[in-house]
Amino acid sequence: MSTLNPDDGERQEVASTRRTGRALIVAIHAASRVMKLYPPEHQTVQKSLTDLAAAALESSGVDAQLEVRIHGEFIFVNGTRLRLDLSNYASFGRVLELFRASGVGVLRVLREAAPREWFSLLTLLATLGSVAEADADELARRLQAAGVDAFEVAADAEAEEDIEEREAAKAAARRTYAQSVALTKDVINSVRMGRVPSARKIKRAVQTIVDQVLTEEASLIGLTTLREYDEYTYTHSVNVCIFSVALGKRIGMSKLQLYELGMGALMHDIGKSRVPTDVIQKSTPLDEDDWRRITAHPWLGMLTLFQLRGQQELPYRAMIVAHEHHMRRDYSGYPKVIRPRQMSMTSKLVAVADAYDAATTRRSYQTKPYPPSAVLQEMRDNPLRGLDPVVVKAFITLLGIYPSGTLVVLDTFELAVVLAANVNPEMLSRPRVVIVSDGRGNLLQPPIESDLAATGPDGQFARTIIKTADPERYGIRVSDYII
Numbered sequence: 001m002s003t004l005n006p007d008d009g010e011r012q013e014v015a016s017t018r019r020t021g022r023a024l025i026v027a028i029h030a031a032s033r034v035m036k037l038y039p040p041e042h043q044t045v046q047k048s049l050t051d052l053a054a055a056a057l058e059s060s061g062v063d064a065q066l067e068v069r070i071h072g073e074f075i076f077v078n079g080t081r082l083r084l085d086l087s088n089y090a091s092f093g094r095v096l097e098l099f100r101a102s103g104v105g106v107l108r109v110l111r112e113a114a115p116r117e118w119f120s121l122l123t124l125l126a127t128l129g130s131v132a133e134a135d136a137d138e139l140a141r142r143l144q145a146a147g148v149d150a151f152e153v154a155a156d157a158e159a160e161e162d163i164e165e166r167e168a169a170k171a172a173a174r175r176t177y178a179q180s181v182a183l184t185k186d187v188i189n190s191v192r193m194g195r196v197p198s199a200r201k202i203k204r205a206v207q208t209i210v211d212q213v214l215t216e217e218a219s220l221i222g223l224t225t226l227r228e229y230d231e232y233t234y235t236h237s238v239n240v241c242i243f244s245v246a247l248g249k250r251i252g253m254s255k256l257q258l259y260e261l262g263m264g265a266l267m268h269d270i271g272k273s274r275v276p277t278d279v280i281q282k283s284t285p286l287d288e289d290d291w292r293r294i295t296a297h298p299w300l301g302m303l304t305l306f307q308l309r310g311q312q313e314l315p316y317r318a319m320i321v322a323h324e325h326h327m328r329r330d331y332s333g334y335p336k337v338i339r340p341r342q343m344s345m346t347s348k349l350v351a352v353a354d355a356y357d358a359a360t361t362r363r364s365y366q367t368k369p370y371p372p373s374a375v376l377q378e379m380r381d382n383p384l385r386g387l388d389p390v391v392v393k394a395f396i397t398l399l400g401i402y403p404s405g406t407l408v409v410l411d412t413f414e415l416a417v418v419l420a421a422n423v424n425p426e427m428l429s430r431p432r433v434v435i436v437s438d439g440r441g442n443l444l445q446p447p448i449e450s451d452l453a454a455t456g457p458d459g460q461f462a463r464t465i466i467k468t469a470d471p472e473r474y475g476i477r478v479s480d481y482i483i
């Protein structure tokens with residue numbers, strides 16, 4: 001004797017929604033395709049619209065209401081996620097594109113809609129899709145103006161929530177960054193005036209950076225591209241701290257180790273505060289005397305950290321980093337090493353972060369900063385840099401081949417600014433970007449975010465980076481797009 005499963009009825013309902021839902025999507029695609037090919041009065045168009053109206057009615061619930069929702073790569077009809085199969089693959093992709101291009105996340109059909117009304121909706125969707133600032137509100141306004149009241153359209157609420165969350169994370173990162181720069185300024189200036197800075201304040205700043213890197217790494221790394229020319233002395237230390245901590249996290253350091261690493265990174269150049277400013281900021285080549293003063297900063301830094309006020313325990317690791325960060329792997333750097341020694345891991349990490357930030361920043365004697373991707377390549381390939389190759393490799397995995405802030409040309413001839421590396425290490429050349437101009441060089445208002453690892457319905461990548469470009473040549477301020 002067979003028993004009746006109470007789930008059976010529900011399952012059947014889901015299956016039927018899926019079947020009619022798929023037919024609806026195929027009908028939307030078919031109608032929008034023939035509308036492109038024939039005039040509205042053509043019988044093929046008329047037939048496809050009648051079919052569409054019928055498919056919509058078929059998909060509607062008992063109350064004649066129908067909801068089509070787009071979220072990510074999925075289409076939901078009356079709350080049921082549609083499944084793809086080979087026969088409707090292309091239709092799904094086109095319909096997703098059609099809705100997305102005009103910013104529509106939800107389409108509600110409030111009553112039985114006539115073929116004429118479907119015609120208006122599809123025409124407006126197609127026209128709005130080619131307008132850069134199109135959104136669901138605009139579509140709603142135009143529907144109303146056209147006297148079509150069978151539909152209700154809205155943006156994807158969840159996607160908007162995601163955006164809000166990301167904006168909040170970005171704001172927190174900006175706060176952390178600004179506070180850290182202010183603190184570093186304070187510390188450097190008090191050392192310059194012969195005062196001893198407070199260890200407690202520095203620790204607190206380092207903790208904020210570490211906590212932020214642990215929760216929302218990408219936003220903070222994005223901010224390191226904001227290299228203000230005259231603030232270099234301060235932003236450099238903060239950037240080196242952010243890069244080092246993110247790198248330490250990648251190689252699996254504990255939170256406590258990250259605090260110590262962060263402290264070493266933030267204070268690595270503190271010895272420079274004891275070198276006369278005119279030597280530090282000199283734009284002409286350094287003479288022997290200047291060089292001697294500059295190369296004293298590692299041990300001057302160590303001494304400064306030795307004196308930190310309010311320190312229960314001396315920051316040994318930070319002292320070692322200050323001392324070792326210019327030694328290089330083969331100890332050909334400075335200060336010179338007399339006895340054999342083993343450079344600490346903390347110093348190796350900071351040396352890589354330091355080299356990267358210094359080379360990508362515009363400074364008084366460096367009129368043009370190198371593109372980030374070229375810097376990474378040079379750090380990897382030039383042994384004279386004396387960086388640890390394993391650490392450099394981890395750093396490239398962290399930043400991607402095209403680090404945040406790089407301007408790139410895509411195979412669509414669009415220009416884009418890199419926002420963040422792809423978390424998947426196999427997709428290092430496919431970061432998240434913001435497209436700033438179309439294929440003909442027109443600036444996009446607003447710019448469009450795109451994940452280069454995303455594939456279209458055909459399984460192909462929609463966009464691929466061909467090369468990097470010089471932002472100045474195109475008059476683009478990359479930082480405008482990042483923060």
Ligand SMILES: [Fe+2]
Binds near residue numbers: 268297325326
């Ligand atoms: Fe240094």
Ligand SMILES: [Fe+2]
Binds near residue numbers: 354
């Ligand atoms: Fe440095």
